[in-house]
Amino acid sequence: MPIIITRDDPRYVSLQKGHNARFPETELDAAKRIFLCETSADAAVALQQIVSSGLRPTIRSGGHCYEDFVANNPGGAILDLSLLSGVNDSRSAPPYRIGPGVQLWNGYLELYKRYGVTLPGGTCGTVAAGGHISGGGYGLLSRLHGLSSDWLTAVEILTINGSGKVIPRRVDARHEADLFRACRGAGGGGLGVITSYEFDKLPQPPVEVVEAYISFPWEGMTEEKFVSLLKTFGEYWETRGQDPETWGMFAVLVVAHQAGGGHMGMSIQFCNPNGTCRDLTVLNDYLDRFLQCGSPASPADGTGHAGLAARKDAGDPLCSGVHTVRRRNWLDATGGNNSSGSSTRAKYKSAYMKRGFTQAEARCIYKHMTRTIPNVDLRGSVIEIDSYGGAINRKELLETTSVAQRASVLKLQFMTFWGDPEDDAGRLQWIRDLYKDLYSGPDSDPDHKETPWWSSRHEGCYINYPDRDMLSYTYWPQLYYGQGELYPFLQTVKRKYDPNNIFHHAMSIRP
Ligand SMILES: Cc1cc2nc3c(=O)[nH]c(=O)nc-3n(C[C@H](O)[C@H](O)[C@H](O)COP(=O)(O)OP(=O)(O)OC[C@H]3O[C@@H](n4cnc5c(N)ncnc54)[C@H](O)[C@@H]3O)c2cc1C
Numbered sequence: 001m002p003i004i005i006t007r008d009d010p011r012y013v014s015l016q017k018g019h020n021a022r023f024p025e026t027e028l029d030a031a032k033r034i035f036l037c038e039t040s041a042d043a044a045v046a047l048q049q050i051v052s053s054g055l056r057p058t059i060r061s062g063g064h065c066y067e068d069f070v071a072n073n074p075g076g077a078i079l080d081l082s083l084l085s086g087v088n089d090s091r092s093a094p095p096y097r098i099g100p101g102v103q104l105w106n107g108y109l110e111l112y113k114r115y116g117v118t119l120p121g122g123t124c125g126t127v128a129a130g131g132h133i134s135g136g137g138y139g140l141l142s143r144l145h146g147l148s149s150d151w152l153t154a155v156e157i158l159t160i161n162g163s164g165k166v167i168p169r170r171v172d173a174r175h176e177a178d179l180f181r182a183c184r185g186a187g188g189g190g191l192g193v194i195t196s197y198e199f200d201k202l203p204q205p206p207v208e209v210v211e212a213y214i215s216f217p218w219e220g221m222t223e224e225k226f227v228s229l230l231k232t233f234g235e236y237w238e239t240r241g242q243d244p245e246t247w248g249m250f251a252v253l254v255v256a257h258q259a260g261g262g263h264m265g266m267s268i269q270f271c272n273p274n275g276t277c278r279d280l281t282v283l284n285d286y287l288d289r290f291l292q293c294g295s296p297a298s299p300a301d302g303t304g305h306a307g308l309a310a311r312k313d314a315g316d317p318l319c320s321g322v323h324t325v326r327r328r329n330w331l332d333a334t335g336g337n338n339s340s341g342s343s344t345r346a347k348y349k350s351a352y353m354k355r356g357f358t359q360a361e362a363r364c365i366y367k368h369m370t371r372t373i374p375n376v377d378l379r380g381s382v383i384e385i386d387s388y389g390g391a392i393n394r395k396e397l398l399e400t401t402s403v404a405q406r407a408s409v410l411k412l413q414f415m416t417f418w419g420d421p422e423d424d425a426g427r428l429q430w431i432r433d434l435y436k437d438l439y440s441g442p443d444s445d446p447d448h449k450e451t452p453w454w455s456s457r458h459e460g461c462y463i464n465y466p467d468r469d470m471l472s473y474t475y476w477p478q479l480y481y482g483q484g485e486l487y488p489f490l491q492t493v494k495r496k497y498d499p500n501n502i503f504h505h506a507m508s509i510r511p
Helices: 039-052 106-117 131-136 177-182 225-238 281-288 308-309 332-334 358-367 421-438 468-472 476-481 486-499
Strands: 003-006 033-036 057-060 077-080 096-097 154-160 166-171 193-199 208-215 249-256 263-270 320-327 345-353 379-389 409-419
Touching: 033 039, 033 225, 033 476, 039 057, 039 077, 039 166, 039 193, 039 263, 096 106, 106 225, 131 193, 154 177, 177 486, 225 249, 225 320, 225 358, 225 379, 249 281, 249 358, 263 281, 308 332, 358 421, 358 476, 409 421, 468 476, 476 486
Parallel strands: 033 077, 057 077
Antiparallel strands: 003 033, 096 193, 154 166, 154 193, 208 263, 208 320, 249 263, 249 379, 345 409, 379 409
């Protein structure tokens, strides 16, 4: 039976919230009950109880939702699946079964130790499968192996029929293939409660990887150098990065606002496509592109990176050198980021890019990353620019998944984190101004200003990085799902499997 948490339970205070401390916005916005489920049978009982008593259910697995979709549920009920966290119920895999409450780090560990396979999912260890996979789910190995949802072969899901009855379903490419496709990337919370993900096959992780980190200090950074950094980064992924030889390399450029002082940084994970690190030519060539600059690698650690030391005295520094280049076994490397952003207030935005940065875009980013606003502390404001593409961009996946973005080479995440509710207005102003300005420049679509509308340069936004601000554009669904048949298809699925629109939130598929 589900564990039911009500307002008088001491656990209520922490369990009514997710990781983004902005939600619920007020006490009145909070759910009145939380149903903790340990099995799919529990989830079915809880869901029936919630719906039969006329409450609105919102669904939670890892609680990392960027927006208010789960925690803002005035007087409703949160169906919490975090305890449904098993990886396979038996040793006889495949198929591999993952519960929605499995946190990514635990999932990687179990899949690796038991079966020697992995999921090409995200870098935050405490994000859970429930929201992550249903929204696509990408990470360090996605250029090599695609999105997490690309590997899905079946899903167990609870839907509600027109009479308010819970219907358990197991859907795959042959049974209710329309609903299955919708579970492969259209985002969670809007169709039903996923209680299990199933994969017939999963990729093997690399035997080892090489990690490198380059820092770019703000001290001495000029607009010209900044533009050169962004253009060097973008051009690589637009050109050389399309070659399958490079797909084992993933890089994230973290452009932190100047207010924090310090530096910006780039983390790189590399392996050859066969999962070894025997040939480092691709990595060395990549690193060399950023080294019109300073100090040598420390420690070089057997990677044979001759180029770093050789370039030691070359020209005007852009970066302070490659700070670490090290070989690691894959498991140690993938456990690196466990930051959850817990207990902070946060606002996020996203964009896909099919090309590198233009001069105008890079200049605009520099302007906002060095901007000051009176009485607003902009420390903790960051643009994370991920390399993308590779195996994700296999066009045949457009037909069988709900991820429309299959031509991008970069994925951008705009973020700002703060603690005090009094700073909400300033923080929101900064991130909104940046985004609107960036997508109103000479390279943006004149009919869709202020957004990364689909064009030769952009491919909209990522549903796992949802942004309620986009609701002010009538075409917001197309930003997330493209201009083709995908969104109308998802609406058909919605009407068929959730006829009373029981599962809804601000950005769920409209019936
Ligand atoms: C620190 C951090 C790092 C991140 N890093 C990455 C990354 O590297 N790559 C990446 O792709 N994404 C990343 N994300 C985004 C992440 O994938 C999404 O926020 C994801 O939706 C979170 O899933 P969750 O289950 O943890 O969150 P939840 O808040 O529980 O759920 C998120 C959404 O999915 C729905 N949902 C949850 N469980 C279910 C279910 N069982 N059935 C149906 N719907 C469900 C919810 O209703 C909600 O709408 C990151 C997020 C954070 C906070």
